[in-house]
Amino acid sequence: MGLLRYYLRRFLIIVKSEVLVLPSRMVVCVFFLGLLLLPAVTQDPYLLRILILTNIFAILAASWDLLSGFTGQMNFGHALFFGVGAYTAAILNLHAHLPPWGSIPLGALAAVLAGLIIGIPCLRLKGTYLALTTLAFPIILLGIVFTIPGITGGELGVSGLARLSGSRLSDYYITVVLMLGACTLMWKITDSHTGIIFHAIREDELAVRASGINTTRYKLLAFCLSGFFAGFSGGLYAHFMRIAGPSTLEVSMSFTVVIWAVFGGIVTIYGPVGAVFILFPLLEFLRFWPEYRTLMFAVVILLILLYMPDGLFPWLRDKVETECPRCKIRNRATRKTCRVCAVPLD
Amino acid sequence: MGRAFLEIEDLSKDFGGLRAVNSARLTVNRHEMVGLIGPNGAGKTTLLRLITGILKPDEGFIRFKGKEIVGLKTWDIVNLGIAGTFQNMRPFRRLPIIANVMVSCLCPRAMKRGEWVKKIEAKAMDALEFAGISDMALEKAATLSQGDLKRLEVARAIATEPELLLLDEPFGGLSPAETELMAKSIQRLHQGGRFGRLHSEGPAMIIVEHKLQQLMKIVDRIIVLDFGTIIADGSPQEIVNLPEVIQAYLGQGGV
Ligand SMILES: Nc1ncnc2c1ncn2[C@@H]1O[C@H](COP(=O)(O)OP(=O)(O)OP(=O)(O)O)[C@@H](O)[C@H]1O
Ligand SMILES: [Mg+2]
Numbered sequence: 235m236g237l238l239r240y241y242l243r244r245f246l247i248i249v250k251s252e253v254l255v256l257p258s259r260m261v262v263c264v265f266f267l268g269l270l271l272l273p274a275v276t277q278d279p280y281l282l283r284i285l286i287l288t289n290i291f292a293i294l295a296a297s298w299d300l301l302s303g304f305t306g307q308m309n310f311g312h313a314l315f316f317g318v319g320a321y322t323a324a325i326l327n328l329h330a331h332l333p334p335w336g337s338i339p340l341g342a343l344a345a346v347l348a349g350l351i352i353g354i355p356c357l358r359l360k361g362t363y364l365a366l367t368t369l370a371f372p373i374i375l376l377g378i379v380f381t382i383p384g385i386t387g388g389e390l391g392v393s394g395l396a397r398l399s400g401s402r403l404s405d406y407y408i409t410v411v412l413m414l415g416a417c418t419l420m421w422k423i424t425d426s427h428t429g430i431i432f433h434a435i436r437e438d439e440l441a442v443r444a445s446g447i448n449t450t451r452y453k454l455l456a457f458c459l460s461g462f463f464a465g466f467s468g469g470l471y472a473h474f475m476r477i478a479g480p481s482t483l484e485v486s487m488s489f490t491v492v493i494w495a496v497f498g499g500i501v502t503i504y505g506p507v508g509a510v511f512i513l514f515p516l517l518e519f520l521r522f523w524p525e526y527r528t529l530m531f532a533v534v535i536l537l538i539l540l541y542m543p544d545g546l547f548p549w550l551r552d553k554v555e556t557e558c559p560r561c562k563i564r565n566r567a568t569r570k571t572c573r574v575c576a577v578p579l580d
Numbered sequence: 581m582g583r584a585f586l587e588i589e590d591l592s593k594d595f596g597g598l599r600a601v602n603s604a605r606l607t608v609n610r611h612e613m614v615g616l617i618g619p620n621g622a623g624k625t626t627l628l629r630l631i632t633g634i635l636k637p638d639e640g641f642i643r644f645k646g647k648e649i650v651g652l653k654t655w656d657i658v659n660l661g662i663a664g665t666f667q668n669m670r671p672f673r674r675l676p677i678i679a680n681v682m683v684s685c686l687c688p689r690a691m692k693r694g695e696w697v698k699k700i701e702a703k704a705m706d707a708l709e710f711a712g713i714s715d716m717a718l719e720k721a722a723t724l725s726q727g728d729l730k731r732l733e734v735a736r737a738i739a740t741e742p743e744l745l746l747l748d749e750p751f752g753g754l755s756p757a758e759t760e761l762m763a764k765s766i767q768r769l770h771q772g773g774r775f776g777r778l779h780s781e782g783p784a785m786i787i788v789e790h791k792l793q794q795l796m797k798i799v800d801r802i803i804v805l806d807f808g809t810i811i812a813d814g815s816p817q818e819i820v821n822l823p824e825v826i827q828a829y830l831g832q833g834g835v
Binding site: 427431 | 653654655663664666670671672673675682683687688700736740
């Protein structure tokens with residue numbers, strides 16, 4: 235009993251000293267808790283369906299940021315990883331009767347392989363050439379999909395897959411936990427030593443080489459990691475929708491991912507995730523005005539990017555937090571002095 | 581025959597008809613500090629870039645500790661123990677200075693040699709301390725002055741703990757006082773020893789510099805390059821009195 239009290243006290247102290255000091259951390263905690271507790275308030279199947287898809291796409295958007303945001307390898311064919319993950323999981327489930335917990339990780343591994351295969355020719359390319367080359371890969375795969383309809387189902391896709399789990403509610407919890415886990419993991423990667431090298435590769439690849447770092451290895455690592463998470467989300471998508479179709483490989487899919495990430499703010503991980511949570515439900519909501527849907531969607535995105543070129547979330551963060559000029563620790567914007575070094579803020 | 585530390589033979593490099601380095605032949609011994617001078621466009625930077633593998637030569641050999649290094653990747657050459665700085669500094673602008681140096685500390689060579697160093701950050705800090713910019717460790721590299729960027733270049737290079745250090749105009753853009761400081765640091769580095777967690781092998785050096793006065797004071801030997809060709813190689817006293825050196829420099833408007 236006493237021990238329990240002790241740990242509770244420790245926990246409260248950590249909450250107070252680590253979480254409550256920064257608005258952004260509070261928002262992240264509220265976001266985590268809100269997602270986990272939401273079903274206690276409502277279990278509306280339509281809402282849960284939207285949120286499940288949002289979770290799945292959040293992983294996808296974050297994985298794009300991990301590759302293109304951090305290492306600067308602009309990938310305009312991210313749908314490739316998503317499609318490879320989805321199709322692999324679907325085919326393994328349908329033909330080899332693997333359950334979702336087996337087919338989805340294997341789909342992710344197939345996407346890692348895809349990452350290696352497109353990563354190698356992309357190593358020497360930069361800028362527009364890289365963008366165009368990556369854009370082509372999912373289109374090529376789409377062509378392959380259509381030539382072997384016996385396995386891939388052609389236009390119709392692979393359908394009749396096993397459900398992710400028994401009920402909508404458990405589907406929801408599975409995707410929430412996986413999304414929070416995957417995004418935290420990606421954020422941890424970008425916050426590690428490897429993340430510093432990714433940053434540096436985006437800034438100046440030649441200088442990274444001259445620092446003794448094998449940039450080829452790190453760029454391929456970025457392609458593989460990004461492919462893994464994107465393929466994972468593709469597998470989840472296939473099993474939730476119970477179909478893997480050509481839409482997972484379409485050009486519009488690749489572009490949507492880029493729009494999400496740029497809207498939320500690249501090189502952050504949390505930006506693209508937050509963006510999906512705003513834009514995906516918004517797009518669903520705009521279904522009520524089908525004639526104006528795309529137009530309104532485009533207007534929202536243009537307005538945001540016009541006023542917040544770095545994306546929505548970094549902009550919001552700068553509004554509520556300021557960086558200490560001396561120790562570079564972030565502080566609540568309302569503070570007069572830095573919480574660590576007590577230097578005056580203005 | 582005693583194997584030289586660095587041996588360059590008949591090294592040539594063309595840039596579309598322009599011969600930037602022409603059959604260069606030189607050696608550097610293990611504990612030497614060599615100055616490399618020559619008028620603008622003589623090919624000094626190109627020669628250094630050939631050694632670090634950033635450029636591939638059209639002809640010739642480069643042997644480092646008896647090993648042929650032409651054709652190796654830049655990172656492999658760095659991990660063998662050759663580090664260089666960029667004449668037109670190339671920092672990672674949006675990263676803090678400490679992260680700039682941490683990238684070098686993360687190269688396999690530095691990691692292997694500093695196994696007992698638990699914290700890469702601390703080692704990077706010692707490299708900054710040595711270069712004299714540790715007080716700005718958390719600033720973004722984009723905010724640095726020219727002189728501080730030069731120091732950052734040096735800090736990044738020494739963080740890989742090289743045995744051969746190639747400095748491309750380390751005094752460029754520095755004030756006389758800063759130049760003095762930098763010259764002192766370079767000499768200290770050349771003597772070797774331990775600077776906190778950073779270990780200096782006492783690297784051999786090739787220093788490219790236009791400020792001859794300061795260069796003369798610290799180097800043992802000077803190599804003169806003109807139109808890609810080595811026209812003189814000798815002690816600083818010999819070099820300044822050679823007619824062809826005076827000729828090359830006067831052609832460009834004097835020393
Ligand atoms: N990447 C390149 N492509 C084409 N020409 C080049 C390239 N790099 C250098 N050159 C040319 O090669 C010649 C030698 O250049 P280099 O930079 O080596 O001279 P330098 O001795 O370092 O001159 P400085 O003292 O001005 O730094 C110059 O004429 C230059 O224009
Ligand atoms: Mg030069």
